[in-house]
Amino acid sequence: MVLGRGVKKLDLVDMLLLAALVGLAIVWVAPIVWVIGLAFKPNDVLMRTTGGIFAPPFTGKNFRDILATSAVFGWMLNSFIVAIGQTFLTLAISTLAGYGFARTDFPGKRIAFILVIAGLAVPEQAIIVPLHTMFAEAHLHNTYFGLIAPRLAFPFGVFLMYQYFKGVPREIEEAAMLDNASRLKIFFRVVLPLTVPAQATLGIYTFLHAWNEYFWPLVSATKPEMYTLTIGLAATQTNFAQTEGIGFLMAQAVFAGLPILILYLFFQRHIVTAVAGGAGK
Amino acid sequence: MSAPSQARPVRVARRDADAVGRRTAWNALFIAPYMLAFLVLLVVPLGLGMWLSFQDYDMLAGYGGPVGWENYERLLGDRIFLGSVRNTIWFVIISVPAFVGLGLFLALLLNDDSRKSSFFRSIFFGSSVLSVTIVTLVWRLVYMPDRGLLQNIAGMFGLTAPNFMTTEALALPGIAIVTVWWIIGLPMMLFLAALQQIPKEVYEAAALDNASRWRVLVSITLPAIRRTIVLVAVIEVILQFQLFGQANLITNGGPNNASRPIVMFIYEAGFRDWMLGYAAAASQILFVLMLGAAMLQMWIGRQKDGG
Structure with a gap:
């Protein structure tokens, strides 16, 4: 264990630490395993007891019910459209702006940059009430654009790309400039290909954030057919008190959580660096 | 126009040490799309929110005018x-x-x-x-x-x-x-x-x-x-x-x-x-x-x- 790189033998402290680690891991995994188990149990059994999830009877009825009745597919589609749209637009405008701030010069740049950096301190909650009124005036609620747009204003992505461009050697562009290449040509042919790692980081970060966003969709998407997955599931949770549907609720949670967990397992390494790298900046 | 003779004025015209190329207003186009979103969707609502906090504005009862620090x-x-x-x-x-x-x-x-x-x-x-x-x-x-x-x-x-x-x-x-x-x-x-x-x-x-x-x-x-x-x-x-x-x-x-x-x-x-x-x-x-x-x-x- 790393606490003592010098120590080679597994001593008592090591074993205690390992036990603590395993214990914590169980706390992290157990609720998920349990919920997956419940999703395969008949509701009338769950009415009486939620123990013994590994013992029969099992049923696929909860999942069949989802396929037949639940709006979860529509919500998932909405979440996808919003998350993809937000990711794509964030990447485009952040990369352009990050490059503009890091590598070009123009009148007013300093003041614009200071403004944008100050914007990093503004939390979503500080502006959500007036923003909601503005979108209501413009009839943008319950539209994809209305769900996607607000997040584009937050400067995090610009700041991340700015940092990245600062680290790219200037000589590459200067050489291209000597060849009389136009500014745009340099940006698209020379600079953009270099930014793929940063794009991946920002892209994953933005996608996850958009997929899990709660407050804005809650107040903007008020029509059930415009719910994102997060909001749709929140709406069904109000039925939680009538416990006859626990199995169905759990199946829905499993169904909704699985795609993102599978994505996570596939892209684990990238997701981890993206989130850690993003927040560390 | 030979390339090396171009390089010199480029360096002189630059103010930001990290920037490459001329200082020209055209470059602002790079930040324009983001700045539009930033101003409309962040700066404006931030200002609007501050203004709103000094108003009697109830969606159900209507707008009651400025109230100072009352809220x-x-x-x-x-x-x-x-x-x-x-x-x-x-x-x-x-x-x-x-x-x-x-x-x-x-x-x-x-x-x-x-x-x-x-x-x-x-x-x-x-x-x-x-x-x-x-x-x-x-x-x-x-x-x-x-x-x-x-x-x-x-x-x-x-x-x-x-x-x-x-x-x-x-x-x-x-x-x-x-x-x-x-x-x-x-x-x-x-x-x-x-x-x-x-x-x-x-x-x-x-x-x-x-x-x-x-x-x-x-x-x-x-x-x-x-x-x-x-x-x-x-x-x-x-x-x-x-x-x-x-x-x-x-x-x-x-x-x-x-x-x-x-x-x-x-x-x-x-x-x-x-x-x-x-x-x-x-x-x-x-x-x-x-x-x-x-x-x-x-x-x-x-x-x-x-x-």
């Missing part, structure tokens, strides 16, 4: 609001040390390339990718009084599990447990990234000196990642000040308002009762509190840096 004065006399401020600060106080402590603990244990460590890292980070609604669904079921997972386990020992959702004193700690379970991955990863920056030679020297692992931790590792500890604390304070979804979905602010955070107050005032001026004023107070807390922490971090 703020009313907030300071509103027991629900003051309770939400207290709840939020209490939540930050109990959750942030848990994030920093547990995040650091996990990072220290998992800071190597072994398969075992990578396996455990995936487990502790995995829950972060779930959305708040799934997490709360899962945990409401864990906390469920009669048939929850917690009660099932306690029942095996003939005990009764504490009811986190309906006991006033336990509501916020219960939400804090859920929150730590949900997003411990981020602080853990930030600490791991910092630990990997520490040069291996330092540890080799300590091993030669036969320093105990506790000494290595206290006199080498912790000082080396001091900045990250402050960074994680600041990030977590900012994040946990924004507590909303978990409280809204697990306890709905209850029991008896014991777990209603500021953001939920803003949500209810602005989007349930439609008192826009009042909600906007509460937003400004949250903003100032968050800025103040973050600055205080950075200041504390700097003091330690100097001393």
